[in-house]
Amino acid sequence: MKGTVLYGPRDVRFEERETPKILKPTDAILRISATCVCGSDLWPYRGIQAIAEPTPMGHEYCGIVEETGSAVKTVRPGQFVIGSFFASDGSCPHCHAGYQSSCQHREFVGTAQAPFLRVPLADGTLVATPGIPPDDLVPSLLTLSDVMGTGWFAAVAADVKPGGTAVVVGDGAVGLLGVLSAKQMGAGRIIAMSRHQARQNLALEFGATEIVTERGDQGVARIRQLTDGVGADSVLECVGTQESMMQSIQSVRPGGSIGYVGVPHGVMLDGAQLFFAHARLHGGPAPVRRFLPQLIDLVWKREINPGKVFDLTLPLDQVAEGYRAMDERRAIKTLLQP
Numbered sequence: 001m002k003g004t005v006l007y008g009p010r011d012v013r014f015e016e017r018e019t020p021k022i023l024k025p026t027d028a029i030l031r032i033s034a035t036c037v038c039g040s041d042l043w044p045y046r047g048i049q050a051i052a053e054p055t056p057m058g059h060e061y062c063g064i065v066e067e068t069g070s071a072v073k074t075v076r077p078g079q080f081v082i083g084s085f086f087a088s089d090g091s092c093p094h095c096h097a098g099y100q101s102s103c104q105h106r107e108f109v110g111t112a113q114a115p116f117l118r119v120p121l122a123d124g125t126l127v128a129t130p131g132i133p134p135d136d137l138v139p140s141l142l143t144l145s146d147v148m149g150t151g152w153f154a155a156v157a158a159d160v161k162p163g164g165t166a167v168v169v170g171d172g173a174v175g176l177l178g179v180l181s182a183k184q185m186g187a188g189r190i191i192a193m194s195r196h197q198a199r200q201n202l203a204l205e206f207g208a209t210e211i212v213t214e215r216g217d218q219g220v221a222r223i224r225q226l227t228d229g230v231g232a233d234s235v236l237e238c239v240g241t242q243e244s245m246m247q248s249i250q251s252v253r254p255g256g257s258i259g260y261v262g263v264p265h266g267v268m269l270d271g272a273q274l275f276f277a278h279a280r281l282h283g284g285p286a287p288v289r290r291f292l293p294q295l296i297d298l299v300w301k302r303e304i305n306p307g308k309v310f311d312l313t314l315p316l317d318q319v320a321e322g323y324r325a326m327d328e329r330r331a332i333k334t335l336l337q338p
């Protein structure tokens with residue numbers, strides 16, 4: 001088969017690779033129905049995160065189980081399944097606590113931009129949908145593998161409550177789905193920070209009540225003004241830069257919560273500033289697996305349509321263009337079809 005390999009900055013190739021096969025009795029092999037490019041793939045793509053050697057890419061996936069190892073019990077060939085970017089055993093203390101992305105036996109699933117994928121720890125990682133989904137549901141189901149689960153975790157970690165005020169920092173796919181998640185959880189006001197018209201429109205469609213276009217100190221001043229000087233109950237930090245983190249800490253009210261899910265790059269926090277902010281901080285790699293059953297149900301009943309974040313669909317062999325379009329911000333998120 002052919003798969004996606006990153007060779008260096010802006011050098012993505014679709015080239016011959018070995019077709020994955022069962023290596024351990026707990027593995028499953030999937031035939032990928034759809035995969036996509038993640039905002040976090042752009043860090044190594046842009047050379048900000050160095051890679052030591054040519055690296056296969058892709059960690060968001062859904063598809064049909066092709067084959068299972070002899071120890072796999074909960075999924076079977078022919079089922080449509082979704083899994084997280086971290087495989088988890090489902091049985092260790094961290095999995096039981098709902099932090100499957102910190103599983104003691106976690107393994108990164110990082111070769112998904114390909115027609116076939118080996119998923120380790122299949123029983124603890126994969127969740128089957130109620131049946132084979134119609135084609136139009138596939139994009140939304142794919143988002144549950146990462147971006148929707150991550151936006152949802154941002155809202156959970158930010159303790160979004162019915163009637164509360166939520167601020168969403170970041171207008172990438174995760175931020176936009178953070179808006180959708182805050183809406184589902186009943187936030188009364190959802191302030192989305194975005195400068196891009198198409199993203200603002202999608203934020204409004206997903207439930208944002210206000211848009212703030214300012215950034216940095218001016219963005220903070222605008223949030224303060226909109227909340228009568230109080231600050232927001234919940235802030236969803238969906239970027240991972242120093243600026244976005246500081247904007248979040250300065251926008252939250254005393255006693256409020258920040259859910260941070262943007263992978264930090266060069267973020268340094270000042271203990272004294274945190275101390276006096278009276279803020280709760282909770283974040284990390286989203287335990288997507290915890291939310292899969294609930295989110296599959298919401299998509300299956302067509303109560304949410306997170307697949308709208310895909311504004312570019314390409315055949316998998318054009319994956320390089322998928323990266324370019326996101327890098328140049330011509331696309332919010334690229335869906336790839338094998």
Ligand SMILES: [Zn+2]
Nearest residue numbers: 038040060146
């Ligand atoms: Zn991702």
Ligand SMILES: [Zn+2]
Nearest residue numbers: 089092095103
């Ligand atoms: Zn575990």
